[in-house]
Amino acid sequence: MTPPYFSAMARRAHEPPISWLMRLKLERPDLISLAAGFTDDETLPVRHVRALVNRLLARATAGRAALQYGTTAGLPALRSLLLDRLRQQDEASYEKLTVDDVVITNGSQQLLYLITEVLCDPGDVVLVEDPTYFVYLSILQARGVRTATFASPADLSAKLDALQKRGWLPRLKLVYLVTYFRNPTGHTWSWPMKEEAWRILRRYERAAGHPIFVLEDAAYRDLRFDGEDVPSFLKLDPGNRRVLYTNTLTKPFATGLKVGYGILPAPVRRAVLRAKGNHDFGTANFLQAILARALEDGVYQNHLQRLAQTYRRKCHTLAAALGEQFPHEIPEGGLYIWTQTPNSEPTGFRSRLFQRALRAGVLYVPGELCYAEDPSRPVPRHFLRLSFGAPTLAQIREGVRRLQAALRSSEPSETGRRGQPVAVAPK
Numbered sequence: 461m462t463p464p465y466f467s468a469m470a471r472r473a474h475e476p477p478i479s480w481l482m483r484l485k486l487e488r489p490d491l492i493s494l495a496a497g498f499t500d501d502e503t504l505p506v507r508h509v510r511a512l513v514n515r516l517l518a519r520a521t522a523g524r525a526a527l528q529y530g531t532t533a534g535l536p537a538l539r540s541l542l543l544d545r546l547r548q549q550d551e552a553s554y555e556k557l558t559v560d561d562v563v564i565t566n567g568s569q570q571l572l573y574l575i576t577e578v579l580c581d582p583g584d585v586v587l588v589e590d591p592t593y594f595v596y597l598s599i600l601q602a603r604g605v606r607t608a609t610f611a612s613p614a615d616l617s618a619k620l621d622a623l624q625k626r627g628w629l630p631r632l633k634l635v636y637l638v639t640y641f642r643n644p645t646g647h648t649w650s651w652p653m654k655e656e657a658w659r660i661l662r663r664y665e666r667a668a669g670h671p672i673f674v675l676e677d678a679a680y681r682d683l684r685f686d687g688e689d690v691p692s693f694l695k696l697d698p699g700n701r702r703v704l705y706t707n708t709l710t711k712p713f714a715t716g717l718k719v720g721y722g723i724l725p726a727p728v729r730r731a732v733l734r735a736k737g738n739h740d741f742g743t744a745n746f747l748q749a750i751l752a753r754a755l756e757d758g759v760y761q762n763h764l765q766r767l768a769q770t771y772r773r774k775c776h777t778l779a780a781a782l783g784e785q786f787p788h789e790i791p792e793g794g795l796y797i798w799t800q801t802p803n804s805e806p807t808g809f810r811s812r813l814f815q816r817a818l819r820a821g822v823l824y825v826p827g828e829l830c831y832a833e834d835p836s837r838p839v840p841r842h843f844l845r846l847s848f849g850a851p852t853l854a855q856i857r858e859g860v861r862r863l864q865a866a867l868r869s870s871e872p873s874e875t876g877r878r879g880q881p882v883a884v885a886p887k
Contacts, residue, residue, distance in 0.1 A: 468582070473602035477809075477829050478595055484823060492859035494778075495823040497643070497795045498850035499715050500770050505763050509714065512753045522749075530745035532737045534564025534721070538752040542721050545755065546705075549681070550691040556699055561723050563732060564743050568679050568708040568720030571732070573599055574739070575675060575704055575722075578731035579633045580605045587619065587635040591830035591843070593643045593677065596636060600832075606631075607832035613656040620664045622836070634673040634704070635661065639693070640681040641794025644830045644845035648792065651690055658696045673728070675704045679720075682712035682764055684793035685772035694723065701725050709751050711795070712767065713760055717747050771795070774848040774856060781860035782846075785867075795849040798827070801867065804842040811841075816866035822859045 462471045478496055485493045517523040533539070539562035547554050565571040580586065582604030588597070590609035600607055608628070610619040623629045635657075639649040649657075661672050676693045697703045700723065708720040724732060736742075754760040771793070778797055779790045786799040807813050807826045814826060827843025848856055 468604070469602055472604055474598070476595055476598045477825075481823055481825065484818075488821075491818075491821050491823055492851055492855050492862065493823045494846040494848070494851065494856070494859050494863075495825045496850070497711070497847050499711055499795070500767070500774070500849060503763075503766055503770050504714055504716075505759070508754070508759050508763065509750065512750050512757075512759065516749055516753060526746050526749035528745060530742050530748065532733050532742045533560075534562070534743060535745060535748040535752060538564060538748045538755070539721070541752055541755040542707075543723070546692070546694070546723065549689060550695050552691065552695050552698065554694070554698060557723065561700060561726075561729065563722045563724060563729060563736075564748060565720045565722065565736065566740065566743050567710050567718040568677065568706045568722070569595065570736075570739070571706045571720050571722045572596055572675070572677065574732045574735050575634075575706075575724075575728065576600065576603060576605065578728065578735050579673070583631060585623065585628050585632045587616075587623075587632060588832050589637060589642065590832070590834070590837075591644055591827065592636065592832065593638050594825075594829040596677075597830075597832050607834060608632075609832050609834040609837070613653045613660070616657055617660050620660065624664070624667055629664065629668045630670070632668055632672060634675045636675045636677065637693075638677045638679070640678050640690070641683065641791050641796070643680065643794070644796055644825065644827065644843075645798040646789065646791030646794050646796050648687075648690060654690075654693055654696065658693065661702075671702055673702055673704050673725075676706065678705065678707045679711060680794040681707060683767065683771060683795065685768040685775070687792035704728060709760070712764060713751065713754065717751060719743060719747050719751055771848070774851075774853065777853050778846060778848040778856050778860065781857050785864060795847050797846050797848065798843065799846060800827070800843045805867070806841040807844045808841060813866060816869045817863055820862040820866045820869075822862040822866070824863065 825845040
């Protein structure tokens with residue numbers, strides 16, 4: 461229990477479940493983790509990064525600049541390259557956007573936190589998809605922000621009506637969407653879905669009495685291995701007034717280089733930079749310089765092609781191993797497959813299945829973590845998220861075999877009989 465002399469936010473915060481899952485894997489190397497969204501180890505660009513660093517440090521002037529402090533907003537060269545990349549991806553000129561609209565952060569996770577910090581007070585409301593990225597739910601919970609959920613754009617209008625009837629609409633600050641290969645389901649928002657949601661949200665702004673921002677989390681956009689790209693919400697808002705676009709270079713290139721970025725409306729951007737200044741007054745300049753060179757030289761873009769082949773093969777290997785026993789859809793990118801148990805068997809940390817799977821040496825993310833608190837529906841307990849990013853093809857097959865064996869197992873449940881202890885899971 462957190463001591464009462466800690467802040468209200470510290471007392472609300474709990475250990476993120478993902479931290480516990482990562483620690484379990486480190487403590488038990490024998491575990492096959494289909495849980496945390498680690499990326500493929502073999503494709504990490506060691507040779508390319510070595511060459512980029514050597515070139516960066518070959519000239520004293522460039523090397524000193526990279527090893528010195530930068531600005532809170534980030535390296536101008538990197539911000540310019542990222543804006544150019546967005547224009548190419550969205551096939552839009554974005555003439556009203558400039559380098560000043562781009563902010564560099566320590567991964568996109570920091571930007572999600574900063575945006576929530578500057579926009580939301582305790583008791584405010586954030587509308588999220590059902591299910592959604594559970595680490596962001598931890599941020600909302602720690603900051604005392606209420607959540608409301610919706611299942612699809614068709615459901616959005618009804619949920620906004622319900623918020624209006626409850627008197628919550630004036631407290632609704634933003635709608636959080638993982639629009640590319642959603643963590644956890646792998647679904648991607650089509651362009652018609654984005655257009656429909658945009659029209660609905662604009663219709664409710666007058667009743668809210670303030671802007672309702674779309675927080676578009678595009679962290680997996682560059683991890684597409686099939687299908688065609690979809691423009692971001694920014695294409696519906698070329699003046700950059702309502703969209704908070706966040707993305708990352710971490711998962712697509714190298715997770716050890718924690719660099720994310722966002723394109724934000726001016727009032728939000730100024731507030732985020734003030735808050736970031738208090739946090740760290742700038743993301744590591746050296747990491748930014750490496751990534752700027754990777755983008756400028758085409759190393760980043762070429763690396764994505766290799767990743768696409770790797771993750772396509774891993775995704776289809778996982779899908780084939782799951783077979784019909786675990787119903788699922790095959791995503792066109794990202795790192796995850798969303799599935800459910802036969803006969804709706806619970807999958808939570810203290811469930812029989814999770815404890816059996818842990819004893820069998822395999823980890824997964826219980827799907828219930830991905831559902832926000834919402835009194836309008838019970839939390840589904842029978843889903844699970846599986847990641848194909850880090851494990852090898854052989855580990856994927858073996859991990860699913862262990863999971864299937866755990867499902868068939870008739871060992872005692874979580875009571876801990878026969879000397880089998882229950883893993884102490886986070887609340």
